[in-house]
Amino acid sequence: MIISERDAHILQKMTQHCDEIYETLQYFGATKEEFLGNSICHGAACMEFQLVGEGIKLLSRNILGNGPEVPWNRIQEMGDFIGTQYYNADFEKIWDRIHEDIPVLREYCANLLKENNYEIIRVSPIPRK
Known part of the structure; x- marks a missing residue:
């Protein structure tokens, strides 16, 4: 599928942001227990998740209609929930969405970028203190 420059930028x-979620988990600890017990990790990962959800709102229908394996609505709804109801967030559900939905989304986005000869922006690992 050919994508527009605008969609390519959003996908990049x-x-x-997907990579930054995983970088956050690596930095603060990659286990569920470490995630659930660390409010700084919650905040950082949730901000990135929220930005992913906002990105979905900006994509063209062409992109959204050709990725049936990606749970677009569920990711966008979780991003919206984080943005408006963070204090009521269920971090176990967020952990599940990070591990079930974000990998599918990231793979789809990266594949579209590769197919259209766009660069994938890499996140440089932050050394753990």
Whole structure:
């Protein structure tokens, strides 16, 4: 599928935010227990998740209609929930969405970028202190 330059830019940013979610988990600890017990990790990962959800709102219908394996609505709804109801967030559900939905989304975005010869923006690992 041929994508527009605008969609490519959004996909690049979304891929970067997906990577930053995982970089956050690596930095603060990659286990569910470490995630659930660390409010700084919650905040950082949730902000990136929210940005992914906002990116979905900006994509063209062409992109959204050709990725049936991606749970677009569920990711967008979780991003919206984080943005408006963070204090009521269920971090176990967020953990599940990070591990079930974000990998599918990231792979889809990266594949579209590769097919259209766009660069995938890489996140440089932050050394753990």
